[in-house]
Amino acid sequence: MSGSTSPASSADPFVLAVARVHDGLGFLPDDDFIVVVAEGTVVDLGPRARLLGKYSALPLVDHSNAVLTPGWIDTHVHSTMPGDGRPIEEVAPAPFETRIAIATANLRAHLAGGVTTVRDLGSHLDYLTWPPGPGLMPRVLRYGMPITADRGHMHLFGGALKAARTVTDVARANLEAGADGLKLVASGGGTLGTVPHETTLTSDQVAEAVRLAHTYGKRVTVHALTNGAIIAAAAAGADGIEHLGFLATDGLSRVQQEALEAAIAAGIVFGSTLGCNEAYLHLSGSNGTAEHDEQSIRTEYYRRNADRVLGAGGRMAIGTDAGWKHTPFGAYTRELQLLAGAGVPAERLLHLATAGNADALGVPGLTGMIRPGHPADLVVIDGVDFAARAPKVLEVVAAGRRLASPGTPS
Ligand SMILES: [Zn+2]
CATH class of the missing domain: 2.30.40.10 (Urease, subunit C, domain 1)
Incomplete structure (x- = not known):
């Protein structure tokens, strides 16, 4: 950092x-x-x-x-994670002061790289208590602890559902602590013990969070790597979908027309994250590893799916997933470059990074x-x-x- x-x-x-x-x-x-x-x-x-x-x-x-x-807007960061390859299992247990020191360095790096507003999509509940500073900082919108299945992706932030802990319980805890919106996790992901191509929340569960968030005038975005999770999020009236996975049940990325159409008809915004972990591909010694194969395959289908979503008239927000595993802060231009490589012209790219993202976050008068x-x-x-x-x-x-x-x- x-x-x-x-x-x-x-x-x-x-x-x-x-x-x-x-x-x-x-x-x-x-x-x-x-x-x-x-x-x-x-x-x-x-x-x-x-x-x-x-x-x-x-x-x-x-x-x-x-x-x-x-100033650019990053719609998807994890402020309290270092983005230096360390996984969530290693960094989530750190004490509050350590996590805040990481966030301070991260936010300064992102600001120096042109990002003046970030949306945090996954930290502990106590991150909501921190007033960003000292010194000049980006504006930080915080969605609290992600609402996830028992032992689900990102459960280490504290937002897991249990037999006696409902979606409403976790959603209310976030909103009452001042969260600017809600993040749901409707499929597995990069957390140990979870399967990216498994759908983990039902449409009813997503709808429960959407109803409460909208009552507070807040938005809901859903980590949804599978076609099934995208369909569930669209049916539930969610505002956003994170990533461009479109994973089928066999783990391969195949855009299901029903999922794409449902999301577009619902006006859902897809968070790009083309550069999520892509930095790994450029690390010395990464060539030939299983992770290198995995990251290059994913970078390729995210790019392909971005083209597909935009070509079908879908909405897109520009988010990096900075903080997660190998995704560094301060490298927002890398995400812009990857999207440019997927065929987005500069004028549109800069619109998406600014006024488009402000609109996606529901804060069009605030910045952009x-x-x-x-x-x-x-x-x-x-x-x-x-x-x-x-x-x-x-x-x-x-x-x-x-x-x-x-x-x-x-
Ligand atoms: Zn993320």
Whole structure:
């Protein structure tokens, strides 16, 4: 983990000059813009030639060859897991202070990599009590402890169902502790003793959580690696599905048309996670191992299924699964590159990473757009040819404050 040191950020007003602007919806026509930031918000945006004189008294941050987009949103992280290959069985039992130290370094690394908002999709209940800081941090939406079957995937976070502990019990514990939404686990996964291609919750169980969450005005997203779990989540009215598994009962990925159609008809958002554990493929000494085979096969079918979902008109959110096993924080651009490789053009990719993701999270006014009056969550990069190379992150602004040391830490 290589998080930047705590930055001495200031809320003083400034002017940012850039070549191009993607405002969350698309690229603005023409070049050479300035954005004026004060008191945490964007107060003005327009052509440099027209506006610069008006704001000449403010300090100028000059990135006049670069591209400005809203700060990126990662819809799927595990803040308290290190993402250095250690499995959940090893890290979940750590004491609160250790888990918070990991989260602090992780969130700083993600911010330095351009991510100004994250959604945590699996931590202990006590993570909800932590006020992120010190120093500049991304905005953190937390879904509490995942609701999972007895001994089910991620049960080590404390959200497992028992004979006398219902979905409503765990859901209520999360929501009353301040969770921003609920995460359900409807299939096995990477937790020891679970089978990824096994469906573990019924549609009725998912519906029970959805009803309660929606009463609180909160969303529900479901870890659903199987076609069966996707069908259950869609029937239950869930808002999101994590990953692009579409696993059949034999463990192979085969998109079942019924599952795809049900999810699309229900308006469900698929979380991408193409780069989940993909970093393993680049580790020295990984070649030829069984895990290398497994990760490359999965990376390939996630890419294929992303193409299938988008081609069928499905909704997608961009999430990395950072923290999980080999998935590092600070590498959001890697997920963008993998999606670019799956055929998503840069303009759409940047929309999905910003306004699209804000919409998927149900917080469209909170972040994800560059508009006067909106919070100033911004990132400046040196190019948008994601398929060719990872862009360099030149500037990060979170709620109007400039990060002292932006860059791509990993
Ligand atoms: Zn995850």
